[in-house]
Amino acid sequence: MSHQAHWLYLDLNSFFSSCEQQENPELRHSPLAIVPMLADSTFCIAASYSAKAFGVKTGVRVGDAKKMCPGIKFMVARHDVYVRYHHRVIEAVESCVPVHSVCSIDEVACELTGSQKDLTKARALALKIKLALREQVGAYMTASIGIGPNALLAKMASDMQKPDGLTVITASELPQRLHELKLQDIPGVGRKMEVRIQAQGVHSVEALLKLNESQMRGLWGGILGARMYRLLRGEDLSTPAYFHGSNTPQSIGHEHVLPPVQRNLNDSLGVAQRLLVKVAVRLRQARMMARSMKLLIKTLDGLNHERRISFDETQDTSFLMRELKKIHSELAIKKPLKIGVTLGNFIPENEHQLSLFNDEKKNKIFQVVDSLNSKYGRDTVYLGAQHDFRTSAPTRIAFSRIPGLDEV
Numbered sequence: 001m002s003h004q005a006h007w008l009y010l011d012l013n014s015f016f017s018s019c020e021q022q023e024n025p026e027l028r029h030s031p032l033a034i035v036p037m038l039a040d041s042t043f044c045i046a047a048s049y050s051a052k053a054f055g056v057k058t059g060v061r062v063g064d065a066k067k068m069c070p071g072i073k074f075m076v077a078r079h080d081v082y083v084r085y086h087h088r089v090i091e092a093v094e095s096c097v098p099v100h101s102v103c104s105i106d107e108v109a110c111e112l113t114g115s116q117k118d119l120t121k122a123r124a125l126a127l128k129i130k131l132a133l134r135e136q137v138g139a140y141m142t143a144s145i146g147i148g149p150n151a152l153l154a155k156m157a158s159d160m161q162k163p164d165g166l167t168v169i170t171a172s173e174l175p176q177r178l179h180e181l182k183l184q185d186i187p188g189v190g191r192k193m194e195v196r197i198q199a200q201g202v203h204s205v206e207a208l209l210k211l212n213e214s215q216m217r218g219l220w221g222g223i224l225g226a227r228m229y230r231l232l233r234g235e236d237l238s239t240p241a242y243f244h245g246s247n248t249p250q251s252i253g254h255e256h257v258l259p260p261v262q263r264n265l266n267d268s269l270g271v272a273q274r275l276l277v278k279v280a281v282r283l284r285q286a287r288m289m290a291r292s293m294k295l296l297i298k299t300l301d302g303l304n305h306e307r308r309i310s311f312d313e314t315q316d317t318s319f320l321m322r323e324l325k326k327i328h329s330e331l332a333i334k335k336p337l338k339i340g341v342t343l344g345n346f347i348p349e350n351e352h353q354l355s356l357f358n359d360e361k362k363n364k365i366f367q368v369v370d371s372l373n374s375k376y377g378r379d380t381v382y383l384g385a386q387h388d389f390r391t392s393a394p395t396r397i398a399f400s401r402i403p404g405l406d407e408v
Protein backbone atom coordinates (compact mmCIF):
# COMPACT_ATOMS: atom_id res chain seq x y z
CA MET A 1 0.00 0.00 0.00
CA SER A 2 2.51 2.62 1.00
CA HIS A 3 5.49 3.03 -1.27
CA GLN A 4 6.96 5.69 0.89
CA ALA A 5 9.99 5.46 3.11
CA HIS A 6 9.85 7.01 6.56
CA TRP A 7 13.20 6.18 8.09
CA LEU A 8 16.81 5.98 7.10
CA TYR A 9 19.23 4.04 9.28
CA LEU A 10 22.97 4.36 8.97
CA ASP A 11 25.43 1.84 10.34
CA LEU A 12 29.15 2.52 9.86
CA ASN A 13 31.08 -0.53 8.67
CA SER A 14 33.65 -1.89 11.12
CA PHE A 15 33.69 1.50 12.77
CA PHE A 16 36.61 1.15 15.19
CA SER A 17 38.86 -0.46 12.56
CA SER A 18 37.83 2.08 9.95
CA CYS A 19 38.76 4.95 12.29
CA GLU A 20 42.17 3.37 12.87
CA GLN A 21 42.73 2.79 9.15
CA GLN A 22 41.71 6.35 8.44
CA GLU A 23 44.19 7.60 11.05
CA ASN A 24 47.09 5.27 10.19
CA PRO A 25 47.89 4.72 6.52
CA GLU A 26 50.17 1.81 7.50
CA LEU A 27 47.14 -0.12 8.77
CA ARG A 28 45.17 0.18 5.54
CA HIS A 29 46.58 -2.76 3.67
CA SER A 30 46.46 -5.55 6.22
CA PRO A 31 43.68 -7.19 8.20
CA LEU A 32 43.16 -5.38 11.50
CA ALA A 33 41.57 -6.17 14.84
CA ILE A 34 40.88 -3.83 17.74
CA VAL A 35 41.69 -5.24 21.15
CA PRO A 36 41.35 -4.10 24.79
CA MET A 37 45.04 -4.85 25.35
CA LEU A 38 47.87 -6.59 23.54
CA ALA A 39 47.66 -10.10 24.97
CA ASP A 40 46.80 -13.44 23.36
CA SER A 41 44.29 -14.18 26.11
CA THR A 42 41.99 -11.22 25.42
CA PHE A 43 39.24 -11.01 22.83
CA CYS A 44 38.87 -8.90 19.71
CA ILE A 45 36.45 -6.01 20.16
CA ALA A 46 36.16 -5.35 16.42
CA ALA A 47 37.70 -6.42 13.13
CA SER A 48 38.18 -4.93 9.69
CA TYR A 49 36.42 -6.52 6.72
CA SER A 50 39.63 -8.11 5.47
CA ALA A 51 40.08 -9.72 8.92
CA LYS A 52 36.44 -10.80 8.92
CA ALA A 53 37.13 -12.66 5.67
CA PHE A 54 39.41 -14.93 7.73
CA GLY A 55 36.73 -15.48 10.35
CA VAL A 56 38.10 -12.94 12.82
CA LYS A 57 35.26 -11.06 14.49
CA THR A 58 34.13 -9.61 17.80
CA GLY A 59 34.69 -12.17 20.52
CA VAL A 60 37.48 -14.16 18.85
CA ARG A 61 40.46 -14.74 21.15
CA VAL A 62 43.51 -12.77 20.06
CA GLY A 63 45.70 -15.91 20.08
CA ASP A 64 43.22 -17.64 17.74
CA ALA A 65 42.96 -14.58 15.49
CA LYS A 66 46.72 -14.76 14.89
CA LYS A 67 46.39 -18.37 13.75
CA MET A 68 43.31 -17.79 11.60
CA CYS A 69 44.68 -14.72 9.90
CA PRO A 70 48.45 -14.60 9.39
CA GLY A 71 49.74 -11.05 9.12
CA ILE A 72 46.83 -9.55 11.06
CA LYS A 73 47.65 -6.35 12.92
CA PHE A 74 46.26 -5.35 16.31
CA MET A 75 45.47 -1.94 17.72
CA VAL A 76 44.50 -1.19 21.30
CA ALA A 77 41.11 0.56 21.34
CA ARG A 78 41.31 4.33 21.68
CA HIS A 79 38.22 6.02 23.22
CA ASP A 80 39.05 9.53 22.26
CA VAL A 81 39.69 8.80 18.59
CA TYR A 82 36.37 7.00 18.07
CA VAL A 83 34.39 9.66 19.90
CA ARG A 84 36.02 12.33 17.75
CA TYR A 85 35.14 10.42 14.58
CA HIS A 86 31.63 9.84 15.88
CA HIS A 87 31.07 13.59 16.07
CA ARG A 88 32.46 14.11 12.59
CA VAL A 89 30.17 11.39 11.25
CA ILE A 90 27.12 13.04 12.88
CA GLU A 91 28.16 16.36 11.38
CA ALA A 92 28.53 14.84 7.91
CA VAL A 93 25.12 13.14 8.12
CA GLU A 94 23.54 16.36 9.40
CA SER A 95 24.90 18.21 6.39
CA CYS A 96 22.38 16.04 4.45
CA VAL A 97 19.50 15.27 6.84
CA PRO A 98 18.80 15.87 10.56
CA VAL A 99 19.75 12.98 12.86
CA HIS A 100 16.72 11.83 14.86
CA SER A 101 18.54 9.53 17.26
CA VAL A 102 22.06 8.47 17.93
CA CYS A 103 21.61 4.75 18.55
CA SER A 104 25.21 3.88 19.30
CA ILE A 105 28.65 5.23 18.55
CA ASP A 106 28.36 4.05 14.92
CA GLU A 107 24.63 4.00 14.24
CA VAL A 108 22.10 6.76 13.73
CA ALA A 109 18.45 6.91 12.71
CA CYS A 110 17.02 9.75 10.62
CA GLU A 111 13.33 10.42 10.14
CA LEU A 112 12.46 11.31 6.55
CA THR A 113 10.04 14.16 5.99
CA GLY A 114 8.21 15.74 3.09
CA SER A 115 9.53 14.83 -0.35
CA GLN A 116 12.38 12.79 1.19
CA LYS A 117 9.79 10.05 1.72
CA ASP A 118 9.67 9.46 -2.01
CA LEU A 119 11.70 6.28 -2.61
CA THR A 120 13.81 7.71 -5.41
CA LYS A 121 14.62 10.78 -3.32
CA ALA A 122 15.35 8.65 -0.26
CA ARG A 123 17.86 6.58 -2.24
CA ALA A 124 19.49 9.73 -3.59
CA LEU A 125 19.74 11.06 -0.05
CA ALA A 126 21.48 7.85 1.07
CA LEU A 127 24.06 8.21 -1.71
CA LYS A 128 24.58 11.84 -0.75
CA ILE A 129 25.27 10.80 2.85
CA LYS A 130 27.81 8.20 1.71
CA LEU A 131 29.59 10.84 -0.33
CA ALA A 132 29.53 13.31 2.58
CA LEU A 133 31.13 10.67 4.83
CA ARG A 134 33.92 10.05 2.33
CA GLU A 135 34.53 13.71 1.67
CA GLN A 136 34.08 15.16 5.15
CA VAL A 137 35.30 12.31 7.34
CA GLY A 138 37.49 10.10 5.19
CA ALA A 139 37.70 7.58 2.39
CA TYR A 140 37.75 4.67 4.86
CA MET A 141 34.42 5.67 6.41
CA THR A 142 31.88 3.49 4.66
CA ALA A 143 28.39 2.83 5.89
CA SER A 144 25.54 0.46 5.23
CA ILE A 145 22.31 2.39 4.89
CA GLY A 146 18.84 0.96 5.28
CA ILE A 147 15.60 2.66 4.31
CA GLY A 148 12.25 1.46 5.61
CA PRO A 149 8.78 2.27 6.89
CA ASN A 150 10.03 2.47 10.51
CA ALA A 151 13.35 2.62 12.31
CA LEU A 152 13.37 -1.10 13.15
CA LEU A 153 12.89 -2.16 9.53
CA ALA A 154 15.37 0.49 8.33
CA LYS A 155 17.93 -0.96 10.74
CA MET A 156 17.19 -4.48 9.50
CA ALA A 157 17.63 -3.21 5.93
CA SER A 158 21.00 -1.70 6.86
CA ASP A 159 22.13 -5.16 7.98
CA MET A 160 21.23 -6.80 4.68
CA GLN A 161 24.21 -5.56 2.69
CA LYS A 162 27.68 -5.02 4.12
CA PRO A 163 29.95 -3.22 3.65
CA ASP A 164 28.88 -0.03 1.90
CA GLY A 165 25.31 -1.24 1.37
CA LEU A 166 22.08 0.47 0.44
CA THR A 167 18.90 -1.51 0.95
CA VAL A 168 15.28 -0.41 0.83
CA ILE A 169 12.39 -2.28 2.42
CA THR A 170 8.97 -1.00 1.44
CA ALA A 171 5.71 -1.64 3.25
CA SER A 172 4.35 -3.36 0.13
CA GLU A 173 7.09 -6.02 0.34
CA LEU A 174 6.05 -6.99 3.85
CA PRO A 175 6.03 -9.53 5.30
CA GLN A 176 7.61 -11.69 2.52
CA ARG A 177 10.76 -9.60 2.39
CA LEU A 178 11.59 -10.67 5.94
CA HIS A 179 11.10 -14.40 5.40
CA GLU A 180 14.71 -15.00 4.38
CA LEU A 181 16.02 -13.62 7.69
CA LYS A 182 17.10 -15.53 10.76
CA LEU A 183 15.37 -14.85 14.07
CA GLN A 184 18.49 -13.19 15.44
CA ASP A 185 18.48 -10.74 12.54
CA ILE A 186 15.61 -8.99 14.31
CA PRO A 187 16.99 -6.29 16.62
CA GLY A 188 15.90 -7.24 20.13
CA VAL A 189 16.21 -10.96 19.47
CA GLY A 190 19.43 -12.20 21.03
CA ARG A 191 20.38 -15.77 21.75
CA LYS A 192 18.18 -16.00 24.84
CA MET A 193 15.16 -14.58 23.10
CA GLU A 194 15.73 -16.93 20.18
CA VAL A 195 15.71 -19.89 22.56
CA ARG A 196 12.46 -18.61 24.07
CA ILE A 197 10.88 -18.24 20.64
CA GLN A 198 12.04 -21.66 19.48
CA ALA A 199 10.66 -23.23 22.64
CA GLN A 200 7.23 -22.23 21.30
CA GLY A 201 7.89 -24.19 18.10
CA VAL A 202 8.71 -21.07 16.09
CA HIS A 203 11.92 -21.63 14.14
CA SER A 204 11.88 -18.99 11.43
CA VAL A 205 10.96 -15.38 10.90
CA GLU A 206 8.26 -16.62 8.55
CA ALA A 207 6.70 -18.63 11.38
CA LEU A 208 7.11 -15.71 13.79
CA LEU A 209 5.16 -13.52 11.39
CA LYS A 210 2.28 -16.01 11.48
CA LEU A 211 1.76 -15.41 15.21
CA ASN A 212 -1.00 -13.05 16.23
CA GLU A 213 -0.52 -10.00 18.42
CA SER A 214 -1.43 -11.73 21.65
CA GLN A 215 0.95 -14.62 20.93
CA MET A 216 3.69 -12.04 20.33
CA ARG A 217 2.81 -10.34 23.63
CA GLY A 218 3.13 -13.69 25.33
CA LEU A 219 6.55 -14.30 23.83
CA TRP A 220 8.00 -10.93 24.75
CA GLY A 221 6.08 -10.66 27.99
CA GLY A 222 3.88 -7.66 27.22
CA ILE A 223 4.02 -4.37 25.42
CA LEU A 224 7.29 -5.10 23.64
CA GLY A 225 5.68 -8.03 21.87
CA ALA A 226 2.77 -5.93 20.68
CA ARG A 227 5.23 -3.32 19.54
CA MET A 228 7.30 -5.88 17.65
CA TYR A 229 4.14 -7.27 16.02
CA ARG A 230 3.32 -3.85 14.61
CA LEU A 231 6.86 -2.83 13.70
CA LEU A 232 7.44 -5.99 11.67
CA ARG A 233 4.31 -5.12 9.72
CA GLY A 234 5.63 -1.70 8.85
CA GLU A 235 3.74 0.48 11.30
CA ASP A 236 5.68 3.60 12.21
CA LEU A 237 5.77 3.85 15.98
CA SER A 238 8.35 6.56 16.06
CA THR A 239 7.91 7.29 19.75
CA PRO A 240 9.35 4.45 21.75
CA ALA A 241 6.38 3.48 23.92
CA TYR A 242 8.76 1.35 25.91
CA PHE A 243 10.48 4.44 27.25
CA HIS A 244 7.66 6.91 27.37
CA GLY A 245 4.89 4.66 28.61
CA SER A 246 3.42 5.22 32.06
CA ASN A 247 5.49 2.39 33.48
CA THR A 248 8.85 3.86 32.50
CA PRO A 249 10.94 3.36 35.62
CA GLN A 250 12.36 6.51 37.18
CA SER A 251 14.64 4.65 39.52
CA ILE A 252 15.81 1.12 40.18
CA GLY A 253 17.01 -0.02 43.59
CA HIS A 254 17.80 -3.05 45.66
CA GLU A 255 18.25 -3.42 49.41
CA HIS A 256 19.52 -6.08 51.71
CA VAL A 257 19.48 -6.72 55.44
CA LEU A 258 22.91 -7.77 56.61
CA PRO A 259 23.35 -10.95 58.61
CA PRO A 260 25.01 -10.21 61.98
CA VAL A 261 28.46 -11.35 60.82
CA GLN A 262 28.47 -8.82 57.99
CA ARG A 263 27.45 -5.81 60.08
CA ASN A 264 30.78 -4.07 59.63
CA LEU A 265 32.27 -1.47 57.31
CA ASN A 266 34.08 -3.86 54.99
CA ASP A 267 31.38 -6.43 54.41
CA SER A 268 28.76 -3.76 53.94
CA LEU A 269 30.79 -2.37 51.03
CA GLY A 270 30.91 -5.82 49.43
CA VAL A 271 27.14 -6.14 49.75
CA ALA A 272 26.58 -2.63 48.38
CA GLN A 273 28.74 -3.48 45.36
CA ARG A 274 26.78 -6.64 44.74
CA LEU A 275 23.53 -4.70 44.90
CA LEU A 276 24.93 -2.12 42.49
CA VAL A 277 25.86 -4.80 39.95
CA LYS A 278 22.27 -6.09 39.99
CA VAL A 279 20.87 -2.60 39.66
CA ALA A 280 23.25 -1.72 36.81
CA VAL A 281 22.29 -4.85 34.87
CA ARG A 282 18.62 -3.90 35.21
CA LEU A 283 19.45 -0.35 34.14
CA ARG A 284 21.03 -1.61 30.93
CA GLN A 285 18.19 -4.05 30.31
CA ALA A 286 15.75 -1.16 30.60
CA ARG A 287 17.97 0.70 28.10
CA MET A 288 18.23 3.62 30.47
CA MET A 289 21.12 5.72 31.64
CA ALA A 290 21.27 6.95 35.23
CA ARG A 291 22.19 10.41 36.44
CA SER A 292 22.10 9.84 40.19
CA MET A 293 22.91 7.21 42.76
CA LYS A 294 21.77 6.89 46.35
CA LEU A 295 23.33 4.80 49.07
CA LEU A 296 21.14 4.22 52.09
CA ILE A 297 22.42 2.63 55.25
CA LYS A 298 20.14 1.88 58.14
CA THR A 299 21.71 1.29 61.56
CA LEU A 300 20.58 -0.83 64.51
CA ASP A 301 19.35 2.26 66.33
CA GLY A 302 16.78 2.75 63.56
CA LEU A 303 18.45 5.77 61.94
CA ASN A 304 18.75 6.19 58.20
CA HIS A 305 22.01 7.51 56.81
CA GLU A 306 21.98 8.35 53.17
CA ARG A 307 24.05 9.97 50.53
CA ARG A 308 22.92 10.91 47.05
CA ILE A 309 25.21 12.03 44.22
CA SER A 310 24.61 13.21 40.65
CA PHE A 311 26.67 12.76 37.51
CA ASP A 312 26.39 12.84 33.73
CA GLU A 313 24.27 10.01 32.39
CA THR A 314 26.00 6.67 32.46
CA GLN A 315 25.58 2.89 32.39
CA ASP A 316 29.19 2.28 33.24
CA THR A 317 29.48 -0.17 36.13
CA SER A 318 33.12 0.60 36.84
CA PHE A 319 32.41 4.33 37.15
CA LEU A 320 29.42 3.69 39.41
CA MET A 321 31.49 1.27 41.45
CA ARG A 322 34.16 3.91 42.12
CA GLU A 323 31.53 6.48 43.12
CA LEU A 324 29.81 3.97 45.38
CA LYS A 325 33.08 3.21 47.12
CA LYS A 326 33.63 6.93 47.73
CA ILE A 327 30.23 7.64 49.23
CA HIS A 328 30.37 4.45 51.26
CA SER A 329 33.63 5.56 52.84
CA GLU A 330 32.26 9.08 53.37
CA LEU A 331 29.29 7.72 55.27
CA ALA A 332 31.63 5.41 57.22
CA ILE A 333 28.87 3.61 59.09
CA LYS A 334 30.53 1.20 61.49
CA LYS A 335 27.45 -0.83 62.51
CA PRO A 336 25.22 -1.08 59.44
CA LEU A 337 22.02 -3.13 59.54
CA LYS A 338 20.54 -2.64 56.11
CA ILE A 339 22.01 -1.44 52.82
CA GLY A 340 20.17 -0.02 49.82
CA VAL A 341 21.54 1.13 46.47
CA THR A 342 19.37 3.06 44.02
CA LEU A 343 20.08 4.52 40.59
CA GLY A 344 17.77 7.29 39.40
CA ASN A 345 17.12 10.33 37.18
CA PHE A 346 16.98 8.15 34.12
CA ILE A 347 17.08 9.14 30.52
CA PRO A 348 16.55 6.67 27.70
CA GLU A 349 19.79 5.33 26.29
CA ASN A 350 18.93 6.47 22.78
CA GLU A 351 18.26 10.03 23.85
CA HIS A 352 21.39 10.80 25.74
CA GLN A 353 23.58 13.55 24.46
CA LEU A 354 26.96 12.20 23.56
CA SER A 355 28.52 15.59 23.92
CA LEU A 356 27.67 15.74 27.60
CA PHE A 357 30.30 13.23 28.47
CA ASN A 358 33.21 11.61 26.80
CA ASP A 359 32.95 8.06 27.97
CA GLU A 360 30.93 6.82 25.06
CA LYS A 361 33.35 4.24 23.85
CA LYS A 362 33.43 2.73 27.27
CA ASN A 363 29.67 2.35 27.19
CA LYS A 364 29.94 0.73 23.80
CA ILE A 365 32.53 -1.64 25.15
CA PHE A 366 30.28 -2.48 28.10
CA GLN A 367 27.62 -3.41 25.59
CA VAL A 368 30.10 -5.59 23.73
CA VAL A 369 31.13 -7.16 27.04
CA ASP A 370 27.49 -7.77 27.95
CA SER A 371 26.76 -9.43 24.67
CA LEU A 372 29.93 -11.52 24.68
CA ASN A 373 29.08 -12.71 28.14
CA SER A 374 25.57 -13.58 27.13
CA LYS A 375 26.87 -15.37 24.05
CA TYR A 376 29.78 -17.29 25.54
CA GLY A 377 28.65 -17.55 29.14
CA ARG A 378 29.05 -15.39 32.16
CA ASP A 379 32.41 -13.91 33.04
CA THR A 380 33.97 -14.47 29.64
CA VAL A 381 35.18 -10.92 29.51
CA TYR A 382 36.12 -8.48 32.23
CA LEU A 383 37.26 -4.95 31.97
CA GLY A 384 40.38 -4.08 33.92
CA ALA A 385 38.56 -1.99 36.49
CA GLN A 386 36.23 -4.83 37.36
CA HIS A 387 38.98 -7.25 38.05
CA ASP A 388 39.49 -6.47 41.73
CA PHE A 389 35.84 -6.38 42.24
CA ARG A 390 35.29 -9.79 40.70
CA THR A 391 37.56 -11.51 43.13
CA SER A 392 36.37 -9.62 46.21
CA ALA A 393 32.62 -9.80 45.68
CA PRO A 394 30.77 -12.98 46.40
CA THR A 395 28.43 -12.79 43.40
CA ARG A 396 29.74 -13.05 39.86
CA ILE A 397 28.88 -10.26 37.47
CA ALA A 398 26.04 -11.55 35.38
CA PHE A 399 25.60 -9.37 32.35
CA SER A 400 22.57 -10.56 30.52
CA ARG A 401 21.43 -7.68 28.43
CA ILE A 402 19.60 -8.71 25.29
CA PRO A 403 20.87 -6.49 22.47
CA GLY A 404 17.68 -4.65 22.12
CA LEU A 405 15.37 -2.24 20.43
CA ASP A 406 18.27 0.16 19.99
CA GLU A 407 16.70 2.40 17.64
CA VAL A 408 12.94 2.25 17.79
Ligand SMILES: [Mg+2]
Residues within 6 Å of the ligand: 011, 012, 013, 014, 015, 106
Ligand atom coordinates in the same frame (compact mmCIF):
# COMPACT_ATOMS: atom_id res chain seq x y z
MG1 LIG B 1 28.58 -0.83 12.61
